Amino acid sequence: MSIERNEKAAPVSRPQIMGYTDRLSVRPGASIGFKVSCHGATQYRGSIVRLLAPAAGKAAPPMRVEPVETGVTGTYPGRVQEIAIGSWGFVPAEGLLDTAQGLTLQAMIWPSLPGRGRQAILGTWSEATRGGFGLELDETGALRLQAGDGAGRTIALSTGTPLIRRTWYRIAAHFDRASGEVTLSQEPIELHGFVAQDRVTVRQRLDFTPRGGAPGVSFAAWPIADGLPGRAAPFRTACHFNGKIDRPRLASRTLGETELEQFGALDVPVALADAVVGAWDFALDMTTEAIRDRGPRGLDGQFFNMPTRAATGHNWDGSEMDWKQAPAQYGAVHFHDDDLHDCGWDTDFTLTVPADLGSGVYAALLEAEGASFQVPFYVRPPQGERRSPVAYLAATATYAVYANLKARLTTDIWEVSQGKLLVMDDIDQLLFDHPLGLSCYDRHSDGSGVAYVSRLRPHTHTRTTGRLWNFTADLFIIDWLERIGLGYDLITDEDLHAEGAAALQGYQVVVTGSHPEYYTTEMLDGLEAWLNDGGRLMYMGGNGFYWRVSHHPTAPGVYEVRRAEDGLRAWDAEPGEYYHSTTGEYGGLWRRQNRAPNRLTGVGFIAQGFDASSYYRRRPESRDPRAAFIFEGVESTLFGNYGIMGDGAAGMEIDCADPKLGTPAHALVLASSEEHSNVYELVNEEITISHNANGPLHNPAIRADMTFFETGSGGAVFTTGSIAYAGALCIDGFDNDAARIATNVLRRFADPKPFVLPDDAE
Amino acid sequence: MFKIDPDRTDLALEFKRKPYGRHSPDLQAVLSVMRGLPIEGKHLLVTTKPQEEWVLARMTGSPVRPELVPEHVFTDIREAEWLVFKLRWKLLTGRDLDVD
Structure with missing residues (x-):
């Protein structure tokens, strides 16, 4: 019988190094810890660098990574720090699992990858002791009972009938102490549709009493050894389950058929109270990592590695879409063998941020025998100080959601959507060699979408090298800001989320990155409140403010996305699973x-x-006196037909104005792009009836609109409407019209003189 | 399903002249087939100098992993696009693409 280990670090032929931090945003005087795993080298060099410009090829200025002298510069011993991937749950119950009178296990399950190795469901079974009892799927996907006495006697009883993928079953096993017989059953219980399976029941005599298992009840994985030091999980695990588990139950005697039916009720009947060991309700404390027991013993526990909560249960009938309104129908948790939360690594070194370190983007640079890795962090100005009228808002929520995106290298269709060859490098290779978890652009191994991401693990995309996208492309904007002379203070999405408008107070202008796509309610409220108080926003990108993201309330560094209903989605949320588990928001x-x-x-x-x-073509509105300051020094009608990202300023992801969707009536659409390639198709939320004229050859909506409007409170908003704009700033030594326009706007926005609404503004 | 006409070498030349940007509908149809090939066996590039040098690679195995094709190194990514276009042309039409 095989043990399915899920820690898939591959042997590597050359050194590799990676790391992460315990926090992202720090002020001078604060401490930040760096956690490093080094493979194939006995030591590595660690140092602090400031990141000022990306590696963008010969047409761009050179990459700027400036060393910063700090006390952490030095050589450190290289060590491998392991990653325990795969979600599961555990309820400690040592001494409370008496099987003297027999036992019953029951749950509703929805397997999503039956047949892919052994998969634990529920029980006290321990692979380490080969004792206890537990329900699992066997290698064929059939239900199997594992039981042992921890002293060498074991049985493995299978129904022999593989479960059907994505189908609800009630599964049960009971051990009758008096007769010495174990009974195992599986029964499809789908509310709708046709399942060509009947209930299967098998029996076998057991000549020993199951004991000697784990000191508690495990869900969705079996313990194989003591947990790694310093980690939250009490055991190392194997045989991770893919699928949902709903209403798991454990009783201390065998239950008859009628009792089994009753045992699955949300509230266990009084008549069974004497028998109940645990009656877990995964809908309780939904927003947390807690497992709650409705039974008399209060056997609570914890989930590890963030299985997906707020999942529809076996009895979800579609009458309610919000788990808060019908928690009894959302008692399921969806486990995955590739869920990952906190690597839990030990800290290698800690930086106390020097008092004189300017606000900006920094990284710990890790170097080991030819391998290198940047671990970024963000330095804010000292508390209560502002060193510039300009705040740069680092899109850390978006960076987190994209972290460790593997689908771009492993799915058939990605190259079609890109319109160019897939490209990767040595650092992307880490995703193939180590179990670093996934992004919210990936699907789990069972095909379901990845709803949670964590920053407590190495991220492969936040660096000066690699794909010019997101963090890396945003360094074009940093490079530009560095050259204007107005300075800037850096604020992260996490700061805006935590502090709201107060994080931006006192700044004249906020400059975004190239792709601030993911916003929490708190971030959006904060930015909006600050704008209503006279702030000026330079939205320097495309596809911004698009998706809701939320923070886990009790696990800092964990974000949630539900790709509900609509939008250009890398996956689509399961029906009924559109509400966030972490906040209850839609x-x-x-x-x-x-x-x-x-x-x-x-x-x-x-x-x-x-x-x-x-490129962009200026529109007549650009001649409006309100926009004169924007085009000062700009002579040409066409501009932006240059750039590092696709040889133009308008591209990658583009935005246009649309009064139907709320573009203010007085907004000036200053310039629009045109002649986009065939790859640019209309986003699907704009498509109600499918047809073959959604590309730029036929649809005039496919354009980036540069816009400007005053807000009515002395503030104003300017947009480029294009991610690629960031890559045009540096062309010809930052002496080009795209850069000139951006700089004109920045200087005027930094001037406290109020903007005034036009007389005819509605 | 759309099949590439091996006699339409004019489309290959159109791609060679301009691998990125707006293409004729006929070339776009060819590219959609080529770029949509299964990930297993698909060619890709591995960067050896950021944004300046790439080596050809191919996804192999299940789950897929990149395997270098080290004899093909490029300093112009458009040349890499052209080589892969020719490889895919042969794969999908059975004919060598004999144009330059």
Whole structure:
């Protein structure tokens, strides 16, 4: 019988190194810890660097990574720090699992990958002692009871009938002490549709009493050894389950058929109270990692590695879509063998941020025999100080959601959507060699979407090298800001989420990165409140303010996304699973929740394509006196036909104005892009009836709109409507019209002189 | 399903001239087939100098992993696109693409 280990670190032929931090945003005087795993080298060098410009090829200025002298610069012993991937749950219950009178196990399950190795479901079975009792799927996907006495006697009783994928079953096993017989059964219980299986029941005599298992009840994995030092999980595990478990139950005697039916009720009948060991309700404390027991013993526990909560249960009938309104129908948790929360690594070194360190983007640079890795962090100004009228808002929520995106290298269709060859490098290779977890753009191994991401693990994409996207492309904007002379203070999404408008108070202008796509309610409220108080926003990208994201309330560094209903989605949430488990909020596009990005910025996402970018053509509105300051020194009608990202300023992901979606009536659409490549197709939330004219050859909506409007409180908003704009700033030594326009706007926005609404503004 | 006409070498030349950007509908149809090939066996590039040098690779195995094809090194990514286009042309039409 095989043990399915899920820690898939591959042997590596050359040194590799990676790490992460215990926090992201720090002020001078604060401490930040760096956790490092080093493979194939006995030591490594650690140092602090400031990140100022990406590695962007010969047409761009050179990469700027400036060393910063700190006390942490030095050589450190290299060590491998393991990653225990795969979600599971455990309820400690040592001494409470008496089987003297027999036992019953029951649960409703929805297997999503039956037949893919052994998969634990529920029980006290321990692979280490080969004792206890537990229900699992065997290698064929059939239900199997494992039982042992920890002293060498074991049985493995299978129903012999593989379960059908994505189908609800009630499964049960009971051991009758008096007769010495174990009974195992599986029964499809789908509310709708046709399942060509009947109930299967098998029996076998047992000539020993199960004992000697784990000191508690495990869900979705079997303990194989003591937990790694310093980790939350009490055991190392194997045989991870893929699928949902709902209403798991354990009783201390065998139950008859009628009693088994009653045992599955939300509240266990009084008549069974004497027999109940545990009656777990996974809908209780939904927003947390806690496992709660409705039974008399209060056997509570904890989930590890963030299985997906707020999942529809066996009895979800579609009458309610919000788990808060019908928790009894949301008693399931969806486990995955590739869930990962906190690597839990030991700290290698700790930096106390020097008092004179300027606000900006920094990283610990890890170097080991040719391998290197940047672990970024963000330095804010000292508490209560502002060193510039300009705040740069680092899109750390978006960076987290994209972290360790593997689907771009492992799915058939990705190259079609990109319109160019897939490209990776040595650091992307880490995703193939180590179990680093996934991004919210990936699907789990069972095909379900990845709803949670964590920053407590190495991230492969936040660096100066690699794909010019997101964090890396945002360094183009940092490089530009560095050259204007106004300075800037850096604030992260996490700061805005935690502090709201107060995080931005006192700044004249907030500059975004190239792709601030994910916003929490708190971030959006904070930014909006600050704008209503006279703030000025430079939205320097495309596809911003698009999806709702939320923070886990009790696990800092964990974000949740539900790709509900609509939008350009890497996966689609399961029916009924559109509400976030971490906050109870409705997931999906802000556009679906009365907060289309057009209302905040004037523009909203309209198309994407990554093969080539285009240019802008000025529109008559750009000659409006209100916009004169923007085009000062700009002579040409066309601009932006250059850039590092696709050879143009308008591209990658682009936004256009749309009054229907809330673009203010007085907004000036200053310039629009045109002639986009065939790859740019209309986003699907714009498509109600499918047809073959959704590309740029036929649809005039596919364009990036540069817009400007005053807010009525002395503030203003400017947008480029394009991710690729960031890559145009540096062309010709930052002496080009795209850069000139951005700089004109920045200087005026930094000037406290109020903007005034036009007389005819509605 | 759309099949590539091996006699339409004009489309290959169109791609060679302009691998990125707006293409004719006929070339776009060819590219959609080529770029949508299964990930197993698919060619890709592994960067050896950021944004400046790449080596050809191919996804192999299940789950897939990149395997280098080290004899093909590029300093112009458009040349890599052209080589892979020719490899895919042969794969999908059975004919060598004999144009330059």
